[in-house]
Amino acid sequence: MTYHIAQFHGDGYSPSFAYTIGLFKTYGYPELICFGLNLDLLHSVLWSGKELLDKQPVPNQSIGYPDFLGDFDVRLLTVDKGWYKAYFGYGYWFNQTWDFPALQIVWPDKQALFPWDEDFNPAWKFGQPLLDRSVDFKFREERNVAVFTTRQVLEGLPILRVVHEADGTWQFLCDTTTDVADLKIVCLDHIVELDASVNGLFQLNYGWTAWRETIEDDWETWEDPDEEEAAEEAEETGQ
Known part of the structure; x- marks a missing residue:
């Protein structure tokens, strides 16, 4: 295999997550990361993400991409480099640099709402941190807790x-x-x-x-x- 998928179990507080290692070095694609699902499903989502990049190496982040999670689409976010050290340690080891692009695959709730939508399921809000923002406040609680x-x-x-x-x-x-x-x-x-x-x-x-x-x-x-x-x-x- 020309790329790998690193998987991490949740610990009760932090959610499970998985990310690719080698998409950038092998194909020139962004690495992919996803949170909050079981590890088998995370693997499938990242595999589908790689297939998307095969067809569209620079995906349109303003639209959704269906068929990742049954009938639900997903959205893609550019990962802020302020999050890299927290989540892409093996990516640094493989590339010997933090200078690689990464996209986060974000999934919706059962009402097809995303974490940034007002009525997104509150029980799932912190199941997938949004890595394009909030590098100044990384905690999984509200700022006013x-x-x-x-x-x-x-x-x-x-x-x-x-x-x-x-x-x-x-x-x-x-x-x-x-x-x-x-x-x-x-x-x-x-x-x-x-x-x-x-x-x-x-x-x-x-x-x-x-x-x-x-x-x-x-x-x-x-x-x-x-x-x-x-x-x-x-x-x-x-x-």
């Missing part, structure tokens, strides 16, 4: 610990206080405005924590042992 932080962070101390609770709650902490009186509730968008580096944690799974010693250090991540044990027990009991 309430999160916890501290008075000290709002006054200028760096964020050194980020906790994504099993229930979806986010905490952005300075690690200088454990006083409940110092806790504050703000919009997630405000946290990203204070420190854009937390954008790199947008895929932090439920029950995981990220920590760094100083703002110049890379984030280290780990799963809460209690959450990991609970997940294993649920898997063993079939719950």
Whole structure:
């Protein structure tokens, strides 16, 4: 095969996705990526995408393309390079550069509406991040979702610990206080405005924590042992 398809299971928070490796180097086509479907279906969608590029190497992004998902069409978006490091790691390894084009295949809901349409199924909204936009805010929640932080962070101390609770709650902490009186509730968008580096944690799974010693250090991540044990027990009991 002159190209490959890399597939990744969802983890409960981040959706499944798959993308091609080698379409650009072999054919001069954009690489393709798609999210939120089961892996077999993602493989089929990308295969159909390659067949489309065989017929139309520069597809028209202003129209839909039917027959990808039964009777539903799909749309194509140009992937902003600000998303490449999050999703195209093997593509970089294969090409030895980030300088390759990529298109996202976006699927509709059962009413043939797309994520940018007003009445798109809200339960599916974050099943496929739109990679042509929002590189300044990559989280899978709304910008105005309430999160916890501290008075000290709002006054200028760096964020050194980020906790994504099993229930979806986010905490952005300075690690200088454990006083409940110092806790504050703000919009997630405000946290990203204070420190854009937390954008790199947008895929932090439920029950995981990220920590760094100083703002110049890379984030280290780990799963809460209690959450990991609970997940294993649920898997063993079939719950």
